Amino acid sequence: MRTKGGYLKCFCSTSKGPNSLGSFLSHLRKKPIDRHRRLIWSYLAFFTSPFVVFSWNVVFYIAFLLLFAYVLLMDFHSVPHTPELILYALVFVLFCDEVRQWYMNGLKYFTDLWNVMDTLGLFYFIAGIVFRLHSSNKSSLYSGRVIFCLDYIIFTLRLIHIFTVSRNLGPKIIMLQRMLIDVFFFLFLFAVWMVAFGVARQGILRQNEHRWEWIFRSVIYEPYLAMFGQVPSDVDGTTYDLSHCTFTGNESKPLCVELDEHQLPRFPEWITIPLVCIYMLSTNILLVNLLVAMFGYTVGTVQENNDQVWKFQRYFLVQEYCSRLNIPFPFVVFAYFYMVVKKCFKCCCKEKHTKPSACCVTNEDNETLSWEAVMKENYLVKSNAKANDNSEEMRHRFRQLDTKVLCSLWGRLGVGQALGSIVLITSSQAAVTSPGTKNVPLYICSGKGPQSSSNSPTSFYRGEN
Numbered sequence: 001m002r003t004k005g006g007y008l009k010c011f012c013s014t015s016k017g018p019n020s021l022g023s024f025l026s027h028l029r030k031k032p033i034d035r036h037r038r039l040i041w042s043y044l045a046f047f048t049s050p051f052v053v054f055s056w057n058v059v060f061y062i063a064f065l066l067l068f069a070y071v072l073l074m075d076f077h078s079v080p081h082t083p084e085l086i087l088y089a090l091v092f093v094l095f096c097d098e099v100r101q102w103y104m105n106g107l108k109y110f111t112d113l114w115n116v117m118d119t120l121g122l123f124y125f126i127a128g129i130v131f132r133l134h135s136s137n138k139s140s141l142y143s144g145r146v147i148f149c150l151d152y153i154i155f156t157l158r159l160i161h162i163f164t165v166s167r168n169l170g171p172k173i174i175m176l177q178r179m180l181i182d183v184f185f186f187l188f189l190f191a192v193w194m195v196a197f198g199v200a201r202q203g204i205l206r207q208n209e210h211r212w213e214w215i216f217r218s219v220i221y222e223p224y225l226a227m228f229g230q231v232p233s234d235v236d237g238t239t240y241d242l243s244h245c246t247f248t249g250n251e252s253k254p255l256c257v258e259l260d261e262h263q264l265p266r267f268p269e270w271i272t273i274p275l276v277c278i279y280m281l282s283t284n285i286l287l288v289n290l291l292v293a294m295f296g297y298t299v300g301t302v303q304e305n306n307d308q309v310w311k312f313q314r315y316f317l318v319q320e321y322c323s324r325l326n327i328p329f330p331f332v333v334f335a336y337f338y339m340v341v342k343k344c345f346k347c348c349c350k351e352k353h354t355k356p357s358a359c360c361v362t363n364e365d366n367e368t369l370s371w372e373a374v375m376k377e378n379y380l381v382k383s384n385a386k387a388n389d390n391s392e393e394m395r396h397r398f399r400q401l402d403t404k405v406l407c408s409l410w411g412r413l414g415v416g417q418a419l420g421s422i423v424l425i426t427s428s429q430a431a432v433t434s435p436g437t438k439n440v441p442l443y444i445c446s447g448k449g450p451q452s453s454s455n456s457p458t459s460f461y462r463g464e465n
Helices: 007-013 020-047 050-074 082-111 113-133 138-165 170-205 212-226 269-304 306-323 332-345 362-412 415-428
Strands: 440-444 459-462
Touching (some): 082 113, 082 332, 113 138, 138 170, 170 212, 170 306, 212 269
Antiparallel strands (some): 440 459
């Protein structure tokens, strides 16, 4: 029977009053209620934890991309159907979340590359809706579909940000970002070679081309493809085909090369062919291998600090989800409406209450600073102790070396000559012993030399200098 804190003790302690039975029954009813409350609180704490919210956001975003792909590939009509309307609603939820982040962070919002991608994706989606709903003609509807397709690329690339939670994939994202910077500087060098070769080639082969699209093809596009191994076909006069060009420039063909009086290409092959060879040698071998070397250096630099890079990424990811509401998508839109209504009711109040951190309260911040100060002091103490240990170890090694040398002299030279050598060695080692040392035993031999005896000394003392 339970007597300590149980039902029987409760009944006995309350049985003196007139309402003893009612008190006992109310006590029995409180325990299931408290248990249900704790169970509900546990469920709420679990489903609103940062890990569950992050996981739910990942699932929501993948479902959003699948719905977007389904609309683009299978359900894109002149009049929006139900899947497309659901897609608009989900994008509106994303738009509300980005507005909240911009309101909380201010101009710092645009310092993050992922926020810039989110803003660009939403801007493209709004532009696509404008062309999409203005579907009076097919060209406008097609333009809206093209913009949606480009926007899908941005939203899909945004999925890379989720991989920062992984210790292996997180640093790879930093590698990609820095490699893009290397590609940016590589394009400067490549543009010099491309423009030089493209303008020279176009000027040698053709005269007075007025169509800008074909000038772009000859000066920029074809030299760019030559970097990947596509050799231009119009630099060799023996294989040049006049049926694939136009002399008037009115057809959708490139302008024919200038011909001589024999109706043969006028350009000298001894200039055009070596020019193409030099260009491909410079771009395919020199510049491309330079880019590969830059990539290797970038990857090696990040790989050396792999763990630190991942921890920095994880910190910013945790900070991002600490600043978010603990409500899964897309139900967070109701919380946004509540926040807007609450802000409208308090618009007359001009006071601004700023919090020191989105994840920590003031006491936790102070505890963190105290912990950092203690860790700093511990590190300094350990560093000083390690330096002292190194100096003591060096002194101990010198003493051991002196002992071995003198013991070998004792065994080989005898007592008299060994004592004469001891004076020289001990004088040279005076700097090793700390000043003020008196009668410290420095050399101890076992007395097993060839001329040693039981009366021979086995230890030597260094006196005060």
